[in-house]
Amino acid sequence: MLHELSIRNMAVIEEANIHFHQGFHVLTGETGAGKSILIDALSLVVGGRGSADMVRYGCDKAEVEALFDLSGDHPVWQRLQSLGIQHDSSEMLIVRRELTATGKSSSRVNGQLVTITMLREIGESLVNIHGQHEHQSLLKSEQHLEWLDMYGGAELLDIKRQYNEQYEQLLLVRSQLHELENSSRHNMQMQDLYHFQIEEISAAKLKPGEDEELLEQRKMLMYAEKRSASVNEAYGLLNDGQGLDAISRAISRLTDIVSYDESALAPMLEQLQTAYYAAEDVMYQLRGYRDGIESDPEQLQYVEDRLDLIRGLKRKYGESIEEINAYLAKITEERDKLENRDELLAELKEREADIYAAAYELAQQLSSRRREVAERLAKEIKVHLMELQMGAANFEVDLVSMPHGESSPVRLSATGIDQAVFMMSTNPGEPLKPLHKVASGGEMSRIMLALKTIFAAIDQIPVLVFDEVDTGVSGRAAQAIAEKLSKLAKGCQVFSITHLPQVACMADHHYEIRKQFVAERTYTSVTELYGEQRINELARMLGGVEITEKTKHHAQEMLDLAIGLKGA
Template sequence: MLSHLTLQDFAVVSRAELAFGPGMTVVSGETGAGKSLLVDALMWLTGARADAGIVRHGAERAELAAEFSLADAPAAREWLRENELDDDEACQLRRVIRADGGSRAWINGRPATLGQLAALGGLLVEIHGQHEHQALLDRGQQLALLDAFGQHGPMLAEVRDAARRWAGVDRELAELARSGDVGERLAWLEHQAGELADEDLRPEALEELAAAHRRQANAAGLIQGCQAALARLAGDDGLSLQRLLHQTQGELARLAGDEPRLAEVLALLDSAGIQLAEAAAGLERVHDELDLDPARLQQLEERMARLHELARKHRVPLEELAARRDALQEELEGLAGAGERAARLGRELEVAAREWQVAAARLGQARARAATALGEAVAGLMGELGMGGGVFTVALEPLDTTRPTPSGAERCEFLVSANPGQPPRPLRKVASGGELARISLAIEVAALGLDAVPTMVFDEVDTGIGGAVAEVVGQKLRALGAERQVLCVTHLPQVAAQGHHHYRVSKAVEADATHSQVEALDDKARVEELARMLGGVEITKEVRANARQLLSRASGK
């Protein structure tokens, strides 16, 4: 529900702040005073394209702001939450339009696009009047209103769920089809995975292979080096480290009797002798195990070459071949049952399509009944609203599609003939703005606020009518205000008297500039404003009495 509206340097309004409550609020004023500017402001706040002409002459920019309570707008609350623009139970829309034509917008203090303003605004405000920005002209909105009128929510949910299931299975089948010929892919995967499966690709196995290859490739040098080291450690010919160590130990042992500290040195030499012996034994073992084997070397080189060739083939480093093998095996296992999976998905697609057809047919039958009832109700109200003999029908046309749709199997078109003898035409093609506004009012009253939008705005819905019809229009608007917040711009006292709240727009010239002012009217001021709307140049006691009578009738007193 709209709670506050602020305008600054907007057209002829320098500054205005309005508070709104539940029920029906009327806005009146002399011709040219700017009473429809409030409707225009809401249009720009809910996504209309910027027009520099709305900036007050001499000002740099126009600023508009509206605050809404979301207690009666669950769809708007959900939209704000999904777009991470929520702020508890309140919503503020703000828009600045510069004199050069640029504009900026905010939702709850955060920058927003015009698309976001329009999407959210469509969930908060519905505008009816003599302009093209009418939600009821959209065929999607017409179908939504028909479903709301018929209370088709549960059936529509079944249709949506079935369509969603069908779409999900269809996507899986499409992904499976994009894999190409499954048989060819399986054969290729089996060959590639088989090549890698024949090799030991464990990291420790690769390290052992590389070490064995290096050892065999350098066997001659290793044998020669081991032999030279053994000769130096314990060679039979010439000096060796072990023989020199023994000689040194003997010489120092003879001297140890004269110098006790040499005993520590002798102990260290004994330890060194033990380590030299162990080193020599280790060298002998290595030397004995080394073997010049050209056949073994060739075998290792062939295996190394095979592994490097596989790495080049799969375009991965040697150490990543194992991961590549696992990935191929996983895909192979996934496609192994592709044929069975495709058949299963095909069956599931048929089941989902049948479920959608059954649910859509049930919804279509309910829509046909609701279309008849809505058409009769709106046609009857059209007669009350001064369009006697008019015809209103709701046409349902089957959708030309082979894919289940979330909205059902048909689309909706509101057809209307405002005058007897004329064939019904689509509501969006009705030429008369006044007729269009009253037809929209009749539709909303027939639906009695069943659509989810909490605030409805009617701009000059009383154009071209008067007398008793005008009073009926006012009564219908007041009845609608019991279900939804209604804002009505009017020039007829019979309509204005029906409001729960009343604003008057007036204009004045100050310092060669025109200013519009908006003021809330109390009971006494309402009588004067209704008297002005009823009377001529001079407002008499009789005119005021007539105004009070209108207010009394409207309030049921």
């Protein structure tokens, strides 16, 4: 349930902290007192649209925070987990929304920032707000099939899920067919292009890493003469008496005197001997390296040509040999598809027929199940309408399936093969007609209330809000709506904004919204009423501005009768 709602600097509300309870709540007050602001605030915390106009004049931002107390197995916890929001199902859920005077918005769930889309997804599991605009959705026949499927429960929804999977596959195959059938000229052009590109790349016979190897080989060939001259000179310096011979003579001189100062001269003599052997070894290596150097202009030209070829292919097909080969594999596959177009076309048509058959079979199962559900839904709605003082009304779900024949197969839609329209007759003897042609505003309110009552047990939304659902009704019909709302509140938390004392007296909890003017500013307050306060508010609703003992007595009588009705 909604445990607490805090509002700061929103419209004419400077600050309000409202605690709620289980059961049926009514919100009453003079016209223009700001009752709808509470609904707007609750709408914000469940992802409703916000604007800078909602921020109280002179303030930087408006803040709304809601505290929900939910059972551990409520569906919202699973939704939070799927969205990656940290939570503990043993604690309360905190939802916060801020609107700035510049029109920016931010939202948090349990202190974690969320997007409006995420907030809306979470809010769908928490609060259902019914306002006058929802009458319009009731008049839209495309909504009727959706409600019918929801009423059908898990079995029907499972068939619908299977159908949707097949339908998506059918759309995919048909898209592929359409693309294949309508691109013949383009296909021929692409086929020629692919042939040329495949031949060009294949003829090069590229090997991974070949370009790096060729660059290294080119460097060696380009500088063959320079390498040979320098190495030969180095070899000569070591071999012509200026190199090794000088070191040898130095070793001989040190050998003659090493015994006179062995501690100092012996290490130097050893180093010279090591240097001699190292230099001698390098000399032999230089000779071998020099003899192996080859100057090959023809091979150099081959390497240059090969590198030019690779550079040209890179400009066309990829930044590396690996990318060029990957492109080759891709266009080879595409070419094969184009060359096998007729076979692929036949295969796709056969696949389309198979998927269509499977989808149509599921659509028929779905349609059959819907017909059973439609009868049940119509009967249950008529029971609720009878309780809402519309016992003479007749209600049916007109479920029409598209015809099917071998020569003209059904064009399946995203919802199957059915169209559903809620049909009604408000007076005996009158034919059934679509809702928008027969129902008045007050009747529409009661039909919507009947639907909400039915679906409250299905969608498991803990908080239902009705914004003047009793508009256009009076007398016994108003009393029937009040009793229906009270019964509905046995299974969930119900809020209703009302101007009717018949509805207000049936509430378990009564809140008054009052507007005041202080120092040329408007302030709206929300107060939970008890005892005499509640009697006075009901008396005001009964008699207008002037409250008399008679109206107060009538108000007390209504409360007593309401307590008796709820107890029964």
